[in-house]
Amino acid sequence: MSKVYLSYNNIVSSFGFDSEAAVDKVKNEVSGLQWVDDPMLLPKPFYTSRIDQEKLQQELTTLGIKGQFTRLEKMMLVSLHKVIKASNVSLTTKVGLIISTTKGNIDLLDEGGQFSKERVYLSVMGKVIHDFFGFKTEPIVVSNACVSGILAVAIAKRFIRQGRFDHVFIVCGDLVTKFIMSGFNSFQALSDEPCRPYCITRSGINIGEVSASILVTNDPDRLAKTSVAILGEGSCNDANHISGPSRTGEGLYQSIRSALHQAKLKANDLDYISGHGTATPFNDEMEAIAFDRLAMNDIPMNSLKGYFGHTLGASGLLETIVGMHSLHQNTLFATKGFQKLGVSKRINVIKETTTRELNTFLKTASGFGGCNTAVIFQSVK
Amino acid sequence: MKDNPYKISAYCRIKEQRVSVNGEIILENSGIDFPAFIKSVYKYFDTDYPKFFKMDNLSKLAFMAAEILIKRGKIGLEKNQNIALVFSNRASSLDTDRKHEDSIKDLDRYYPSPAIFVYTLPNICMGEISIRHHLYSENSFFIFDEFNPGYLNDYTHGLLEDGKADKVLCGWVELEEDAYDAFLYMVTKNGPIEHNAEAINRLYKRSWEI
Numbered sequence: 031m032s033k034v035y036l037s038y039n040n041i042v043s044s045f046g047f048d049s050e051a052a053v054d055k056v057k058n059e060v061s062g063l064q065w066v067d068d069p070m071l072l073p074k075p076f077y078t079s080r081i082d083q084e085k086l087q088q089e090l091t092t093l094g095i096k097g098q099f100t101r102l103e104k105m106m107l108v109s110l111h112k113v114i115k116a117s118n119v120s121l122t123t124k125v126g127l128i129i130s131t132t133k134g135n136i137d138l139l140d141e142g143g144q145f146s147k148e149r150v151y152l153s154v155m156g157k158v159i160h161d162f163f164g165f166k167t168e169p170i171v172v173s174n175a176c177v178s179g180i181l182a183v184a185i186a187k188r189f190i191r192q193g194r195f196d197h198v199f200i201v202c203g204d205l206v207t208k209f210i211m212s213g214f215n216s217f218q219a220l221s222d223e224p225c226r227p228y229c230i231t232r233s234g235i236n237i238g239e240v241s242a243s244i245l246v247t248n249d250p251d252r253l254a255k256t257s258v259a260i261l262g263e264g265s266c267n268d269a270n271h272i273s274g275p276s277r278t279g280e281g282l283y284q285s286i287r288s289a290l291h292q293a294k295l296k297a298n299d300l301d302y303i304s305g306h307g308t309a310t311p312f313n314d315e316m317e318a319i320a321f322d323r324l325a326m327n328d329i330p331m332n333s334l335k336g337y338f339g340h341t342l343g344a345s346g347l348l349e350t351i352v353g354m355h356s357l358h359q360n361t362l363f364a365t366k367g368f369q370k371l372g373v374s375k376r377i378n379v380i381k382e383t384t385t386r387e388l389n390t391f392l393k394t395a396s397g398f399g400g401c402n403t404a405v406i407f408q409s410v411k
Numbered sequence: 412m413k414d415n416p417y418k419i420s421a422y423c424r425i426k427e428q429r430v431s432v433n434g435e436i437i438l439e440n441s442g443i444d445f446p447a448f449i450k451s452v453y454k455y456f457d458t459d460y461p462k463f464f465k466m467d468n469l470s471k472l473a474f475m476a477a478e479i480l481i482k483r484g485k486i487g488l489e490k491n492q493n494i495a496l497v498f499s500n501r502a503s504s505l506d507t508d509r510k511h512e513d514s515i516k517d518l519d520r521y522y523p524s525p526a527i528f529v530y531t532l533p534n535i536c537m538g539e540i541s542i543r544h545h546l547y548s549e550n551s552f553f554i555f556d557e558f559n560p561g562y563l564n565d566y567t568h569g570l571l572e573d574g575k576a577d578k579v580l581c582g583w584v585e586l587e588e589d590a591y592d593a594f595l596y597m598v599t600k601n602g603p604i605e606h607n608a609e610a611i612n613r614l615y616k617r618s619w620e621i
Contacts, residue, residue, distance in 0.1 A: 069518070073518065073521070132532060133508075133531070134503075136508065139508065139509065139512045140512065140516065150505065151501065151502065151503070151505070152503050152554040153501055153554050153555060153556040154556075156554070156556075157556065168555070168556070168559065168562070170553060170555075170562060171553060171554035171555070172551070172552070172553060172554075173503055173532070173534065173552055173553075173554050174532075174533075174534045174550065174551060174552045175532045175534050175535075181551065185551065185566070188566060188569035188570070188573070189562075189565060189566065189569070191569060191573070192565045192566075192568060192569045192572075194562075194565045208515060209508070209511065209512060209531075212511075212514075212515040212521075212523040212528075213511060213523055213525070213528035213531065214528075215523070216523040216524055216525045216528055217525045217528065217529075264549075265549040265550070265551070265575075266547050266549060267496075267537070267538065267541040267546060267547055267548060267549070267550050268541075268547070269541040269542050269544075269545050269546055269547050270542065271542070272529055272535050272538045272539060272542070273525070273529045280547060281547060284547055288575065292573070397532075397534075398529060398532055398534075398535060398538070399532060399534040399535045399537060399538030399550065400538045400541060400542070400550075401534060401537075401538070401550050
């Protein structure tokens with residue numbers, strides 16, 4: 031069976047408009063989270079990481095992207111444009127487009143402005159992205175809560191393995207909106223300080239926004255310097271609760287087992303885990319239980335939510351891309367905000383950015399609806 | 412394309428106040444809105460699951476379609492069976508999104524509720540079905556402009572071939588106010604109907620043109 035690889039990638043974030051800009055800040059332990067007081071988003075101030083609209087507009091102009099696009103579409107177009115250009119793949123009938131988002135243009139429900147009512151439909155937004163670049167295949171929108179970004183990677187791999195595509199471009203994105211902020215606030219899930227994943231003092235999440243893109247390919251001649259091969263993946267439901275994680279971590283546990291089985295690896299073959307780590311009390315505890323059940327206690331792990339916030343449908347791909355750069359640089363990045371372990375099982379949370387030879391990593395994510403996804407990658411350097 | 416060992420064992424359709432299973436109309440209740448209709452379906456099929464009444468409309472629709480398919484499609488649910496869920500639609504969770512939006516539009520009437528917000532994701536309906544039937548299996552929710560048997564077929568085939576699932580409950584669950592359409596089918600190793608894009612499309616059409 032031929033391998034499937036992750037290749038050229040891009041991150042549009044508050045740090046800038048490419049992966050390197052974001053990874054440099056992470057490496058230097060700089061957080062993008064800022065204290066924002068904007069009653070149009072939430073009646074009380076909160077920490078978030080947002081994309082500067084003026085800079086985004088400048089970037090569109092620099093890239094020569096013209097047309098009437100929503101805020102999220104602009105982020106996605108900039109991100110995907112750079113990956114398509116870098117990869118130099120021509121968009122034939124063997125090239126797929128996957129768009130991963132939880133809420134898409136949901137801000138248009140509040141103030142549609144110049145855009146038609148239809149634009150809030152994810153399939154319509156998908157068509158806008160599709161038409162702009164001239165893809166020859168129907169766009170596939172994945173909307174599966176907070177696992178969407180990493181599930182999209184597993185889905186791309188499966189379509190390639192089925193022979194439907196040779197290459198798949200994935201673009202992910204979600205916005206910080208009144209819709210999202212009011213909802214997470216109603217759950218009392220928001221933290222009043224920059225989030226502290228896995229920490230004893232953790233007090234909830236911050237929501238942030240990014241767009242991230244990547245080329246998934248079966249062509250070993252189309253690899254970037256940060257490329258990894260996808261060794262295995264798994265996605266399992268908790269079958270427990272629609273808004274609370276399982277107390278036994280069952281779905282995450284089974285997802286990782288399924289990914290390990292497919293990768294033909296054992297837990298201790300993994301060099302690094304990029305966790306979900308939202309910094310809510312229940313999520314982080316659930317992850318620790320699942321990792322403990324798999325005897326993954328000593329594997330260095332981090333959560334990147336302290337740099338970007340929780341970027342919802344983009345987080346899984348965003349954090350996978352940072353993981354790819356982590357492997358390429360043989361560097362384990364610190365978990366921003368973490369001080370002292372605050373989960374019931376021992377896990378090896380990375381406190382300081384350190385260099386170490388790295389070849390494999392596991393990315394996990396969990397979300398509302400009880401969904402969990404795990405994917406294992408290996409460096410091709 | 413390789414040999415296709417997978418079959419469709421049963422299918423169910425709920426649309427415009429009508430329920431059919433394997434091409435046979437089981438229930439018709441014209442002239443009532445969706446909440447009244449789906450409640451009548453719940454009762455007709457002797458469902459006993461109080462959590463149903465807390466669900467949003469999309470979840471109620473998907474839940475009952477799965478329920479009926481499992482009951483009437485004679486699909487035995489053994490313990491720990493690995494049945495993946497692969498659902499799709501056009502409107503995502505917009506029906507409930509608009510309800511959440513109504514609760515936050517006006518800062519003078521600002522009352523967002525977690526009980527509504529949690530349903531502003533289309534995959535929640537798969538979570539509800541997973542809880543009901545103890546399915547610790549894969550859930551994927553796709554948004555397409557229209558029913559897309561080609562992608563569903565390829566994806567389902569891949570899940571079964573990779574051993575990620577023993578069976579796949581697959582289809583379309585669309586709801587916006589009083590317009591709704593659920594078409595679910597079970598893909599297994601045994602069954603009377605071929606599993607390929609053309610066959611799926613035929614069933615999708617036939618199950619409505621009864």
